[in-house]
Amino acid sequence: MGYVAIKGGGQAIRGAEDVLEALRASEGMEGAPLSIDAIENQLRLLTSRIVSEGGLYHPKLAALAIKQSQGDTLEAAFALRAYRSTMPRLMETQAQDTSKMRLIRRISSAFKDIPGGQMLGPTYDYALRLMRLDLTDESPEKFRDIARQFLEQTPEPNLPDTFPKVVEALREEGLLPQAEANEALPFDITREPLIFPVPRSAALATMARAETGSLLALAYSNMRGYGDVHPTIAELRVGYLPVMLPHPITGELTEAGEVLMTECEVVAMYEDDSNHGKPTFTLGYGACFGHNEVKAISMAILDRALQKGMKEGASNPSEDPEFVLLHVDGVDSMGFASHYKMPHYVTFQSDMDRLRTTQQKHEDSKNTKMGDAQ
Amino acid sequence: MSVTYNFGFMDEHAKKEVRRSILKAISIPGYQVPYSSREMPMGRGFGTGGLQITLSLIGADETLKVIDQGSDDSVNAVNLRQFVELTCPGVNTTTHLNEATLIQSRHRIPEVPLTPNQTLVLQVPYPDPLVVVEPSEDKRKVMHGEADYARLLVKLYEDIVKFDEITISHRYPTRINGHYVIDPSPIPRWDVPKLHNSPALILFGAGREKKIYAVPPHTKAEPLAFDDVPFRVESFNDAQGNRRPCERCGATDSFLDEYINEDGSKRYQCSDSDYCDTVLAETKEAANA
Numbered sequence: 114m115g116y117v118a119i120k121g122g123g124q125a126i127r128g129a130e131d132v133l134e135a136l137r138a139s140e141g142m143e144g145a146p147l148s149i150d151a152i153e154n155q156l157r158l159l160t161s162r163i164v165s166e167g168g169l170y171h172p173k174l175a176a177l178a179i180k181q182s183q184g185d186t187l188e189a190a191f192a193l194r195a196y197r198s199t200m201p202r203l204m205e206t207q208a209q210d211t212s213k214m215r216l217i218r219r220i221s222s223a224f225k226d227i228p229g230g231q232m233l234g235p236t237y238d239y240a241l242r243l244m245r246l247d248l249t250d251e252s253p254e255k256f257r258d259i260a261r262q263f264l265e266q267t268p269e270p271n272l273p274d275t276f277p278k279v280v281e282a283l284r285e286e287g288l289l290p291q292a293e294a295n296e297a298l299p300f301d302i303t304r305e306p307l308i309f310p311v312p313r314s315a316a317l318a319t320m321a322r323a324e325t326g327s328l329l330a331l332a333y334s335n336m337r338g339y340g341d342v343h344p345t346i347a348e349l350r351v352g353y354l355p356v357m358l359p360h361p362i363t364g365e366l367t368e369a370g371e372v373l374m375t376e377c378e379v380v381a382m383y384e385d386d387s388n389h390g391k392p393t394f395t396l397g398y399g400a401c402f403g404h405n406e407v408k409a410i411s412m413a414i415l416d417r418a419l420q421k422g423m424k425e426g427a428s429n430p431s432e433d434p435e436f437v438l439l440h441v442d443g444v445d446s447m448g449f450a451s452h453y454k455m456p457h458y459v460t461f462q463s464d465m466d467r468l469r470t471t472q473q474k475h476e477d478s479k480n481t482k483m484g485d486a487q
Numbered sequence: 488m489s490v491t492y493n494f495g496f497m498d499e500h501a502k503k504e505v506r507r508s509i510l511k512a513i514s515i516p517g518y519q520v521p522y523s524s525r526e527m528p529m530g531r532g533f534g535t536g537g538l539q540i541t542l543s544l545i546g547a548d549e550t551l552k553v554i555d556q557g558s559d560d561s562v563n564a565v566n567l568r569q570f571v572e573l574t575c576p577g578v579n580t581t582t583h584l585n586e587a588t589l590i591q592s593r594h595r596i597p598e599v600p601l602t603p604n605q606t607l608v609l610q611v612p613y614p615d616p617l618v619v620v621e622p623s624e625d626k627r628k629v630m631h632g633e634a635d636y637a638r639l640l641v642k643l644y645e646d647i648v649k650f651d652e653i654t655i656s657h658r659y660p661t662r663i664n665g666h667y668v669i670d671p672s673p674i675p676r677w678d679v680p681k682l683h684n685s686p687a688l689i690l691f692g693a694g695r696e697k698k699i700y701a702v703p704p705h706t707k708a709e710p711l712a713f714d715d716v717p718f719r720v721e722s723f724n725d726a727q728g729n730r731r732p733c734e735r736c737g738a739t740d741s742f743l744d745e746y747i748n749e750d751g752s753k754r755y756q757c758s759d760s761d762y763c764d765t766v767l768a769e770t771k772e773a774a775n776a
Contacts, residue, residue: 197526303523451530455563455593462744466656471652
C-alpha cells in the first residue's frame, strides 16, 4: 500500500505554475504580450492602486506585478510589498509640503470659489457610464493621435507653482483649530508592530497602504449610520508631490523626485468641547500614493472617526482603532483567507476526536437515563 | 530593471531585528514579543512568521527540515523548502529528522524526541490563547501581564458543564514556566506534552499577527486542566478499546491520520511521514536479520 499522505507537492506546484502561465498566454497565435508601459499608462488607476496598497512608489514594478498576477489587485500589491521587504531603510523623510504639489486635479465641495480655483481634471465623476463600444477595436494610429491632439488643443497653462490649501483659509477664520506643532517622530509601521494604543501617525500610515475596498467598507459603515462623521470635503487634490530629501553631503533639502499622490481633507461638524473652549470644526486627513480618490476620502473619514474613538472611546466599529487598523491590510487579510485552502488534516483529526468523545458521552448519558426510566 | 536578493531574502537589519526578538522571547518564556514582521513572498497564513525566524537563524552550516501536517512533501512544505534553497545558497535541506539542525513545522511536532542541538520553529496563525475570551489586544496584554487567565479557565469549565468535556482540540492553551499561557500553534493535543522540558529550543512565529514567542529548553509547559479533569490527548482506540496501529508501518505510538477508502471504510496511517518511513525501514531490517 502506498503512502497516501500529502505526496507529490513539488510536482503539483510546478504543474500549477505551468497552467497559470498557459492561461496568461491563452490568446494563442493572435496574442501579444502586455507591455509594462502599456499597463502603467493605459491601466493607470490600477497601477495607482497597486503602488498605494503595495506601500512602495515604483510604478514600473507595480505594472510588472499587475502583469504577473494577471490583474489580481491583492496579489499584485502583495508582490510589491514582498519586494519591499528586501530593501533596507536608509533614512526618514521629513514632512512634505503638499501645497507644493504639481496638481492635475483639485476640488472643494465646501466652497464654490477657493483661492487658486477649482480644477476638475481627469475624473469619471460626471461621465455617463455607458459602454464605449468604439474602444473595442481601436486602431493604433487613432490611439496614438489622442494625446497629440489633446496637447495641441490645450492652451499654454498659466498656472502658479503652488496652490494654497483650503483648510488654511478655514484655520485663519478660526473655523478649524490651528494645527499643533508635532515634534514626535512619526511611527514607522514597517519597522514597529502596532501595539495599542497607537499614535495617529501609525493609524494614518496603516490606512495609507490599506486595501481600498476594506477602507471603503468601514468608512461607508460610518457614513451610513454606524458612526456620525457627516463629512464635507474641504479639499481633494491629486498631483505630483516633489519629494524633498536632505542632500547627503550638504544636508540641504533637495528635490529627489516626485510621487503621484491623492490627498483629501474632510471637515466634520463640531463637537462639544469638554474643556469649554471655542467650538470648531474637526478635520479628517487622508493621503496615499497614486490617484485613488475613493481611498483618500475613505481614509479621511476613518481618520476623523478614529480620532473620536481614541478620545472618547469607540461607539461604532469604525471608531475602534484595533478593529479598523488590524483588518484593513490587504496582504494580511487575503493571505489569511487563502491559507484556509491549505491542508488542515491534523487539526481536523483533533476536532473529530473531540466531537466523537463528546458525542459518545452524550449517547452514554442518554442510555443511562433511559436505563433509569425503565 | 533588475532585482537581486540578499542571502535569506530579507535585508540584514530585518534579520537582526528578528534575532533580537527571539532573544527576548527566550528570556521571558511564553511572552509574545511584538516585532515588525516583514512581508514574505508567500501568503500571510502560510508560515511567514516561521519563515522569518528560519531565514534569520539560518546559515550555511545549518541543515533544514520543513514539514507541514507531519509531511515533508506536502505542497506548502515543498514551497517553503524551495524558497529557502533559492534564497539561501549553500544551505542543506533534509527530510530526516536526525540530520536536521533547524526544523520548521506547521501543525505537528515530530514523533521522535528532539535533541539539544536542534531548534524547532512552529508556524502560528493565532498567537494569543486569550483571543477566545477577549477580542481587544490592549486588554489581553494586561491580562497576560497579571497572569489573569480566569476567563480562560471559566471557558474550560463551561465546556465541562455543557459537554462533560473540554472541547478545545488543537491549539490547547499551555502555561509556560508557571506564568504566561501560550497558544502552542495548531498542534494536536497529542503534541502538547512534547513541549514540556524539551531538550530543544522551540520558537513560535506569527507573521500576520507580528509576534514571536518561545519555549526555551528544559522549561515547564503545562496544558491548562483541572485537578479532577486531567488533560488527555487524542484517542486512537477502536470500538473495542484497542490501540489502532498505523496500517503502513505498524506503529502504535504515533498520531494517526484517518483516511476514507473508496468503499467508505476507514484506514489509519502515521501523520509524521519521516517517522513512518523510519519505523518501516527498521521493521524490514529486523525481518531480514
